[in-house]
Amino acid sequence: MKHITVLGTGVLGSQIAYQTAFSGYDVVAYDIDDAALDAARERFAKLAVTYSQQVAGAAGGKADDALARIRYSADLTDAVRDADLVIEAVPEALELKRDVYTKLAAVAPEHTVFATNSSTLLPSALAEFTGRPAKFLALHFANQIWLHNTAEVMGTPQTDPAVFEQVVEFAASIDMVPIVIKKEKAGYLLNSLLVPLLNAAGDLLVDGIAEPDAVDKTWRIGTGAPMGPFQIFDVIGLTTAYNVSIAGGEKQQAFAKLLKEQYLDQGKLGVATGEGFYSYR
């Protein structure tokens, strides 16, 4: 796999494209129009600065060189013309993604492998629209790809094992730690582990067992983790925590209500706004 196209240049899409270019690949960044591509250009420039500061070996030119390996395109046919791998990172809406795959299937070369970065949709919900279910799977990255360098690889029952293996190797080649997921699983591995921990923490608060600070101290000291669950909530953002919790069971809905009344309604959305369970000012 030599030529990589990334569809969508939002927060994750731009990080995936940049990390791939940073690793020496020629990358095409596709988005819907020139305005989106202008925004992408700014994102990439900021990423180059971030990498220069935070990634070993990135300063002294390498971070900027990556920018020169990114080609911009708002024309899907043009964007995927030479692609060996298309990584799709468009917004998390089923209809939108199905539409993208239908169009993509019509214009991409036959050999091109498609990978979705979707966090919330299983790849089998999309496979039939790709025109190549054997060459389709999920390749899921974490935010701040340069720090949290996992690439969860998850196929559908139709994914060709050889394609799966190729994508695992590609992930390793862009300095990710490939995480092999053997069966489809909503939430992949990280969220499958994190959500139960965060729910348990939410329960402790809702039930009046302990304050966030006590819960977090216990977790940090007991496990050596750098952050307790309420610190993680603040990083994820309390709006996301609310959206996940309100869709859950009775206890989680109570937690959502608490989040809304005590935090969201007061503009406390977590680290991003300078205050959530903790103050970051």
Next chain:
Amino acid sequence: MKHITVLGTGVLGSQIAYQTAFSGYDVVAYDIDDAALDAARERFAKLAVTYSQQVAGAAGGKADDALARIRYSADLTDAVRDADLVIEAVPEALELKRDVYTKLAAVAPEHTVFATNSSTLLPSALAEFTGRPAKFLALHFANQIWLHNTAEVMGTPQTDPAVFEQVVEFAASIDMVPIVIKKEKAGYLLNSLLVPLLNAAGDLLVDGIAEPDAVDKTWRIGTGAPMGPFQIFDVIGLTTAYNVSIAGGEKQQAFAKLLKEQYLDQGKLGVATGEGFYSYR
């Protein structure tokens, strides 16, 4: 609180007594007979070596000085004669603990506060046997007290808030981080958080989603934690993991079965035996 008696000199009891003596208190270590006290003496001597190596300021005499502040007694009346605080760390058996509290209540001075280190019993299961429910609560330490220095403080509805506060202050005075738990909760805070995480990891294995190594890498990279859930299982010990899981729901019982067949039956009990999910040889 100046005079502290610790009942039971097993793994946790000896650590609690030693940490208390290390912090400058006069401590009485009580156990049932001279053989148990001889074993305690060895435990304390080993702890002094461990502290000298691992605890800042412990080398150069301080770790050994602590040993001189520990008095040994196999006579309950004698052991608690001057005690301001009795910390009970006898084996986790309800009948045994009730018996100990009944005897203790008869011989301890009226002002003495009792604290149980029980991991699995709620203090209200013991309160009526103490003869002083207002002066009784749980004070729960973690193994390797010098590294994992939380002291979870948890009262019953009958615990006097002033006594609760005194015990919080005592915990801080022996260099613990006091964790205030506002209502009784089985598992305190740490296990209330850890068990759901470990269950989620067990589910991923039982369901054939991913291998332990993939799960652990994801957790470490995604959260910055030093250990993933299967590494934690190995530290806790797979026998304990089995005992907890076999008492759980369907999925957990399947995990218990997997643990038994693939690990316990082959003598792989975790870090303690040199092999569990990982090899430590």
